[in-house]
Amino acid sequence: MHAVPVPSGAGGSGAVRPEILFLSHRIPFPPDRGDKIRSFNVLQALARLGPVHVATFADDADDMAHERALAGLAASHCLLPRTKSLARSGMEALITAKPISLAAFRDARLSRYIAEVLRTRPIAAIYLFSGQMGQYLPPHFDGRIVADLVDVDSAKFEAYAAKSGGFRGWMEQREARLLAAEEARIAGLADHTLLISAQEAALFRGRLDKTAPAGRVAAMGNGIDSALFDxxxxxxxxxxxxxxxxxxxxxxxxxxxxxxxxxxxxxxxxxxxxxxxxxxxxxxxxxxxxxxxxxxxxxxxxxxxxxxxxxxxxxxxxxxxxxxxxxxxxxxxxxxxxxxxxxxxxxxxxxxxxxxxxxxxxxxxxxxxxxxxxxxxxxxxxxxxxxxxxxxxxxxxxxxxAGWEAALAPLAGWLGLATRHHADAA
Structure with missing residues (x-):
């Protein structure tokens, strides 16, 4: 369930290799649904750039069964079962004035793991996958932060609210409002905020206020393994x-x-x-x-x-x-x-x-x-x-x-690891 940070090789020159912290709301294994397919391919690409430490959750026993696969790719990891009920998440959210989406993924054990990784490892970059994990971003971090929000979740909940009524509609409108504020906060911390399409990126830019860094918002589309899907x-x-x-x-x-x-x-x-x-x-x-x-x-x-x-x-x-x-x-x-x-x-x-x-x-x-x-x-x-x-x-x-190689090509540059990656490859 929990693997503590472990030293990684320094390379032939004795220099410390830059390492990456990957925060994901769901384990990227097995890559059998939309978000997992994207996070799996991103994680593979990150592992080619340097040692990756992964903080993530499992939805069920099937997810937990893939911990060995995660351990084979990550330098260290913390995988926790997500057992918090929707009712409990809702109560926590109301008490703390936070979105339910954040309360559902709040776990002190994951916070401790992340703090330990940041304290003990030479983390050069953080890759945040999904807005629910923005709550784990350190307020002060010297390296690069790339926030992959994928979709504008606040807009999605606005659409839900427009179709609902009564208490449910009120809750969905509340979720939309609070998520919009959280998305803007994440964009303020991140060096680059990624959305899944140019249209989604334009929507996100339009929702940021004039003080937010709209220029650091970019699109990174999904790819597909066309050899596999044939x-x-x-x-x-x-x-x-x-x-x-x-x-x-x-x-x-x-x-x-x-x-x-x-x-x-x-x-x-x-x-x-x-x-x-x-x-x-x-x-x-x-x-x-x-x-x-x-x-x-x-x-x-x-x-x-x-x-x-x-x-x-x-x-x-x-x-x-x-x-x-x-x-x-x-x-x-x-x-x-x-x-x-x-x-x-x-x-x-x-x-x-x-x-x-x-x-x-x-x-x-x-x-x-x-x-x-x-x-x-x-x-x-x-x-x-x-x-x-x-x-x-x-x-x-x-x-x-629609290949993954083309979709992920800018990743090293966004993370500030492009030069180092080329040097290591040479």
Whole structure:
């Protein structure tokens, strides 16, 4: 659970190697969901720059089972199970006038580990992954701080609040207001604040007041392993392939509110209209922790809720169309990148296409209203040649534009380690 800081090799010259502290709200293993895929690739890149000390949390026993993998990559680590209930986090947040998101990730043991690392190791840079971990940033630090907020969480909670009412709406508006202040505070401490897309970065800059360092805000997009995500390398999942077509698929973490809302939209509003025109159409919801509102609909009227699967690629390979009707979408959607890489034609909303600068109606099909989404799916299902061409174009775009190496290329410079890294490589 907890590995204390350990000395790292100094290198042949006897000079002390600069080290990195990585703060993440969730262990980057296994890289099987959007935030973990990003943090995993970042952590790998950091480990190539120097020894990395990792402070992070595990959501459950499955996460804890990957501690050995984390230990194999980190110079030292502190991995703690996150057992604090939502009710307790809410009470702590109200008492301390902090966001619930911060209270949920507050742990004195992690604070002690971070303080020990900073006291005993030559930490040259801190990489903060997600705003929940900003509370652990030291107020005075001589090295570089890079804050990867990924999305503007405060804007997300504003969107939630606009759809809610009563006490829940009040709590979500409170969370949005307090998170906005925390995001601005983090930006003030960081040398660089990263968002997942140019659009998200522009949104964040616009929310900072005139005294905040908007010029240090940058976009760092997600990438994808296009060699791994290639339909040529996997067999289609027979449980999905056995259904009549068109087989529509929606993937993701299925207890995440925007994903749940999108899946329910597809089930309740889109699929019945699609099936009225194509009776054999089916919709497959694939992803861990589906909420009760989704599992209750499994097996009804062409709906299949599969839950967690060991590998999403065979399921994508067995589908005909990826349907991504997100109404609240922040940043680059890994589910879209993965489907495109697997040569699937993707029908998606404008929000779901954010940060993926491909060509509409060529590499994917953007549609926002229910009418537009239904028509786009029906049109692709009725024209297999066009669907195939769109999937092939999507794959070509991914290979040319969406690799992790290109996405992470500026990392060493942002951390102030570029010169040292080149010297070590030489």
């Amino acid at each position: 339909a040529k390398n996997v067999l289609p999942e027979p449980r999905l392939a056995g259904h009549d077509g068109p087989r529509l698929i929606f993937t993701g973490q299925m207890d995440y509110a925007p994903n749940v809302d999108a899946a329910l939209r597809a089930i309740r509003r889109l699929l019945p209209r699609i099936r009225a025109r194509i009776p054999g159409a089916s919709l497959h919801i694939v992803g861990r922790n589906p909420v009760a509102a989704l599992t209750a609909l499994d097996g009804r009227d062409g709906v299949h809720v599969w839950g967690k699967v060991p590998d999403v690629r065979p399921w994508l390979a067995a589908a005909d169309i990826a349907l991504v009707p997100l109404e609240i979408a922040r940043g680059v959607q890994n589910k879209v990148l993965e489907a495109m890489a697997m040569r699937l034609p993707v029908v998606l909303t404008t929000g779901a296409a954010t940060g993926i600068e491909a060509r509409d109606q060529h590499d994917y099909a953007i549609a926002d209203s229910d009418d537009q989404l239904v028509e786009a799916v029906v049109a692709l299902a009725g024209d297999p040649g066009r669907a195939h061409a769109m999937g092939a174009a999507a794959r070509t775009w991914i290979v040319g534009h």
